[in-house]
Amino acid sequence: MTCDEARTHIPFYAAQTLSEDEGNALVAHMAGCPPCQAELVEALKLAHVLRRARAPRLPPGAWLPVAARTVGLPVLALNVGPALGGVQIEVQASPGRPRITGNLAVLGQKIPIMGI
Amino acid sequence: MDDRKLVAEVADGDARAFRELYNRYADRVFRYALSLLRDRHLAEEVVQETMVALWKGAGRFEGRSLVSTWIFGIARHQAFRLLRGEAKGAREPEVRDEPDPAPGAELAVRVRRALDKLPPEQREVVVLAFYGGLSYAEIAQVQGVPEGTVKSRMFHAKKKLAEVLRL
Known part of the structure; x- marks a missing residue:
């Protein structure tokens, strides 16, 4: 997996909607790639904020x-x-x-x- | 029970299966419709029309797509009908910042404003992934675009949101 591919997959990994195989390939790439690790940290922060923000619910x-x-x-x-x-x-x-x-x-x- | 089995049971008129699908999807469809329409009342209308279409159309669901993409696809169609003013009694969407005293409301407003700064097609991808739980392949089906387009939209949306929310 290249860094470009990894960076397009990272937000979906943070959203927990990446398939298991793609997630494993992404993790394998990130293990040796500090720039992509930084991308992941940013994506996880975004996921955390989106989840903490009280998601609108139906009445x-x-x-x-x-x-x-x-x-x-x-x-x-x-x-x-x-x-x-x-x-x-x-x-x-x-x-x-x-x-x-x-x-x-x-x-x-x-x-x-x-x-x- | 998985979604496909529930749809099959809804096709046979099973009310409990329908209620279960409603419980699984109604809030997710609501958030998605709200992101498209930015009006709670119109978003509620989309949920209602989507669920009624699900009830009536379950027998025609052939399983060629996932249930999730089918349901969100119906919701998208209903939302765009409202945006085009085709629905009965259609009205202009209202963008409101209603005061909300509930805990977490301040962050919710910040997030909503940040999402509002995104182009609509990018906002749709973020909401479908983070609030709808859809993969990029499913989102591509709902939006009717190649998977690469969805990935690109998400990549740019994430950059913009990180900047606006100062992550």
């Missing part, structure tokens, strides 16, 4: 409209516990309008008690 509710347009899974399940007789309330997202159902849990069985 928690982002799954809801996706579920509503696709699988229609229950998206919210509230188990209110024995104080209210073990009532479990589920909100169902579906391609139509949201559906809210309530079940009473008795001896492991779900008994429907409401549906809106």
Whole structure:
């Protein structure tokens, strides 16, 4: 591996997206090449900063409209516990309008008690 | 379970497999879309459209590419549709520096500003590699350019970022 090849691979090594074989070849080259080692240090610092910077994340509710347009899974399940007789309330997202159902849990069985 | 098996199960209508793929990719697609559009709401829209396209198109996925490049390719297409104003209710992207009190926010703003100084195609490579976890070969497929172009873009982006962030 030449220094030019190594330097184009180094950022991907720092990003941990280089294949194992390419990573091994790169490490073998760098073992005897101080300039490329310096490049690696710079790339690793960059990777560290990019990781430390709080990467933007989707808001928690982002799954809801996706579920509503696709699988229609229950998206919210509230188990209110024995104080209210073990009532479990589920909100169902579906391609139509949201559906809210309530079940009473008795001896492991779900008994429907409401549906809106 | 690997991504290909999950896509096969999604093609059979398996909702759990779909949720698993969503969990694996939604945030990564969001970061990628955000880097292209620089608008959180539009980026969320890209995630939604990409995931719906995945659900509907899983049966047509032939496995000729990796699942990751397929998904990021869909996201790229959706983002460019929005940039061209083709989507329903399309609006101009907003570039905002919203105050954010969360820990790490200051560094996040510094990094975002540094990324914003890069040409778009270089920024895209950095985000796909460091936040999307894609190899240069996968990025080449997503961007539709030779692998050498991706390597060159990353090389120049790294130089610029090291300079701007004073590494």
